[in-house]
Amino acid sequence: MRKSHFFRTMTIWLCLIMTVSLLGGCAGNSNQKKNDSQDNQAGMTFKPGTYTAESKGKEGPIKVEVTFSESELTDIKIISASETAGIGDKAIETLKEQIITGQTLAVDAISGASETSEGLLLAVEDAVKQAGGDVTAFKSNPVSKAGGGKTEQMAADVVVVGAGASGVSAAVSAADKGATVIIIEKTATIGGASNLSWAGKFYNSSAAVNDGLKVNVENEIANWIVNNHWRVDAAAIRQYVTKSGETYDWLAEKGYQTSFLNFFGEQLHVLPAYDSRQDILRKMLAESVEANGGHVITETTAKKLITGSNGEVTGVVAEKADGTTLEISAKSVVMATGGYAANKEMVKEAFGFEGINGGLGQNIGEGLQMAWEAGAKIPDNFGGQMLHQTLARATSKLKEQYTSFEASYPLMLSYLPNFMNVGPSGARFRDEAATLESVAAANTSAFNGPYHMVIVSQSQLDALTAQGMNGVQAPKLPGMPPEFYADFQDQFKLETPWANAQQVFDDMVKNGDGYKGDTIEELAANAGMDVTVFTEAFNNYQKAIKTGVDTEFGKTKEYLQSMGESGPYYAIIAEINNLGSVGGLLVNTKFQVLNNSRVPVTGLYAVGLESEGVLFNDTYVGNGVGxxxxxxxGRLGGENAASNALAK
Structure with a gap:
């Protein structure tokens, strides 16, 4: 696909979204709409009382009690919810206020928490029905934006767009250099994807060296370049490898203390407790940005970069949650908007990937679009993604029926090399030992199609029921991220028998998240595979098991475990988790954004995922690098942005 075609397509697509959003905001603020809203609300009637309703959120069910008078929805109480702290829970509180104040369900999903938002809205809609209310009318009452039509002017030395790990770091380091900084964030949450991350890599940090683990810098850099086929910026890689260790100490000094972990010879640094991270980052911003006369503005979305007559970037136009337009002038603008992984159409067109977005829902690419419109180059390696985990489609629904351990049976098998893996057509596509390494597992699957299937026989299921994963001779525990098994740590052992395994897998099929067949031909037909293709692949695999020699993919004998001689057989639908897009803007080692001539766009900087394309070729292959x-x-880019601003 030509870059020019992609650029035109995305320009039209994003412009349409922005236009619809703006038109919707204008309509919501017209006097006519206000009058209509008042008329609708005046005519609403309910059966007074409190009604219980439930719907599915991102992390599990959201249960509410909604109270009505004869004419109004008066209260929403959250009875139970397990939404992500600092993201989903804040979205719930914001939506509750909007629904009650506006007497409407016509509220926008909260950025970064769309699944949580939808879950709450569906639960409240159910309660409206129970109370005899007119759901259509309740949905038609628009939300008026108090600031609609107002414009405010602000100014700073540096403005940072996005308050994730890179944005906060850029804002803090710029302020510490003496710059006045304004940082804006489209959600109510500070920290972005770092609030969901596990560990980072800071090469040869003081903690790593003190622990006796030191990386040979020159070998690391040379191997990195070769492994990415030389299609990277060698200077950018060198800067990260040689400077990231300093970031560990910098974060520690700021109160963001990570813990060093020798992870099988890799230098990883585990981030602070999940529920403490946002508070620490907010404190960092308060002590640097706000203490130096700057501002931290949340629930405010950047819409456009302001440019001068010579193409220089001189500020940002943004919109607050209440509809107020902010025009922020600045000498340096730092883009830290987190990429576009939540934009399914954009990811598919750029990379051909159709898996799961495991990152944040707000990252749909507007930051890139704004920078491209201001003259930034679309990099030649544009499209790479951070494919990093395998997921079983069955897990979510099974967790509503079983314990977390039992619900994770299909997921755990997708991380073991002992099972046959096939693509949508039914063809086997890899040595299943690739499942032992997260990046290898993710990329081999994604290259094969939107999902793959893990084949499990009845005899294997019986062995799991009796002896747990030891029954199928698993070489080690499934290499899932710690958060996947945190709530069943005590049972997460090779020897733990898999109680109810048969029923769990049958319910997986009943829920539509897997397939079953008494014969391999029936399984293929039920799963939508080509019967001939799957039959041939299955017979070849059975031959490899019997001979101990896999002539197709070279799978070792120890992983070629017997599948028995009869069915039934199951197919687990496994999908790949995309943690974020990689790149989109080309930067130099000062993190200045480059134009088509590879010359800096004056005043424009980029940090974080949007600048990460200089490190990788077509996809992310790091562990903790993100x-x-x-x-x-962020730390280095903020310093450079401040130096540029203060020199003017």
Missing amino acids: IGYSFTS
């Missing part, structure tokens, strides 16, 4: 680079690029 978060380590976010903090490091």
